[in-house]
Amino acid sequence: MPNYDxxxxxxxxNTENGEVDDQTRFAYHQxxxxxxxxxxxGDIVRGHLVGTTDEDGRLHFL
Known part of the structure; x- marks a missing residue:
């Protein structure tokens, strides 16, 4: 299992209606x-993702 920490x-x-751009940084923890x-x-002040990973390293976010 990969470690994302x-x-x-x-x-x-990004999608056409997305707000994320190349200035947005995602800092992962595990x-x-x-x-x-x-x-x-970029245009994002602050955001959070919460999810899980499986044995193959696939990410599943809520």
Missing amino acids: GRVFVSLE NGFSVWADYAG
Whole structure:
């Protein structure tokens, strides 16, 4: 299982109505199968993702 803790991601592309751009940074954290991220940048002041990962490293967010 990959570990996402401490990784930072940037979106490569977005949907037409999305607000995320290449200035938005997603800082990931992980504890076991629980994964969460804080993000900000560009037009985004602050956001949070909460989800899980599976044995194959696929992310599932709520």
